Amino acid sequence: MPTNKQILLDNRPTGEAQASNFKLASGTTPPLKDGEVLVKHHFLSLDPYMRGRMNDAKSYTAPQPVGQVMQGGTVGEVVESRSPKFQPGDKVVGMGGWQEYSVVSADQPGSIRKVDTTHVPLSHYLGAVGMPGVTAWYGLVKIIEPQAGQTVVVSAASGAVGSALGALAKARGCRAVGIAGGPDKCRYVTEELGFDACVDYKQHKDAGSLSKALKEACPDGIDGYFENVGGMVMDAVMLRMNAHGRIALCGMIAGYDGQPIPMAYPQLLLTNRIKLQGFIVSEHMEVWPQALQELGQLVGSGKLRPRESVAQGLESAPEAFLGMLKGKNFGKQVVKVA
Template sequence: MTQINRQVLLVSRPQGAATTDNFKLVQTPLAPLADGELRVRNHYLSLDPYMRGRMNDSKSYAPPQPLNEVMIGGTVGEVVESKNPKFSAGDKVVGMFGWQEYGTSNGTNLYKVDDTHVPLSVYLGSVGMPGVTAWYGVNRIIAPKAGETVVVSAASGAVGSVVGQLAKLAGCHAVGIAGGADKCRYVVDTLGFDACVDYKAGNLYQDLKAVTPNGVDGYFENVGGAVLDAVLARMNSFGRIALCGMIANYDGEPLPLKHPALMLTQRLLVQGFIVAEHMDVWPEALKQLGTLVAQRKLHYRETIAQGLDAAPEAFLGLLKGLNFGKQLVKLI
């Protein structure tokens, strides 16, 4: 009996905010494996803000997501069948199979993981692409020195939570910006940040000023918009900004900076980066992050939607900040 693979396709491009109508759930029969191929039953799907940019047909750092094809996304799962000598049934692997229950591959860009000490889902979060993103921005761009102040937006999210904890391990004063009192309590009480500013409280700049009395030396940007404006106004001379995301603008018109001249007068380093372009650092970063998680020195939180059907709504919720920590979809 032929196995069926359930998949979510991108069938239209958003006109303004993304909606569930942009996606379609389909069922596709699985073809027999060819020599050299393997099949993976995906256990978890990663949902990430970058996916919103791929839905647009516009110039970016990567080609747009093609219409009527499986939506892009990172996955972790188990090999269930293999005709590839490098992989055996039972191997746990991380890949980019997208929004579907099964993935078929020749082994390219798949890597094995060990879930003995690190839960499988965490290879899509703190010990995966988000964790390496945080690691690169902190260590290669911000390069914090002990005693400096490091701020991160979306501080309770998959990337931001790692940024602040790495800054604390480097001996810095770590300040988060997050939406809501619950998220701010988590950032301070569980993740160990020194302070967290609730941008929804309506007093962003003054609240940020109160917890950064010595200004800001390093900033990891995930949000953009009014949050970037507020932090720019607190940056010290020769501060460093790791520009990772601009989620505030993903579903609407870009908001111009109010005080762009601060980048000049404060002689700031503002460096955008795409972590997939820095594969040389991944082994070092993943080793450090995996060790910290296994030793319970790096904390994380997950929001898990159940089943592939829930992926579109969970993704739209992510864009609105409804998730708490890393947003995943459990597929099995």
């Protein structure tokens, strides 16, 4: 069996996560049992939710265990199979974690599935046509429920979730407005992703200033907001929400280091009769087939042109992960393992 390099969570962070929280280890993959397959990972996914799981705190899922492989999405190729459901050479997506190989039970529902790379590159199954894309789909379709002509805003618009949200909103006849950090990201959001406008939050020091910029980008107010950030950005959006607006609360990266995230204008939830709903996409597996079909068509047709930041080699995962938490990535952050 092959040697398998792995990255473990060595210790839990106190405050900001550090490279020293991780540890590189090496072992060998165990022999396959009946019904199992051996997957060689080509890419692994780095996602903001992983930061919350590093803490030993009450959440929607169990914390990442210390001393074990960091958990996360992977795409790769079956290199050995003892299951009739998979053959060597099959391209698959699963939750193999931060390592070069994984042994997966093919009989466990949802553990692994084949993907078609004819029109969609393999790595995109970790982003636009994977969990982030389905996250955008669920928040938009099931919570924001947009109508043609309405204005939908998304924070972290150049990232994997935000970019998919824009394409999905445009496909429904909406005005799509992004919030992103820096002129390069904003240009990508409008010129390549097809958003109607993008506001650079880095040009604004407070919610009032950012809200004025949003007023120009959203002259008819904001009907739906997909939240990835929290903090000042959410405060600015709240000032521009229309009556009966809907907010899909997906992430609060402003508070991932454990600091409180005060909300400046909670009274607007009542004044504007706003619906605010948090959600976890893994609790809604029933929508995944429908969402993935639409996302695959958008990517295959070129209507969604996702961008990736690709770190090279398993060893690069911790630094790439920490950089992503600070917004250094451009688009979906992945690690090329093989």
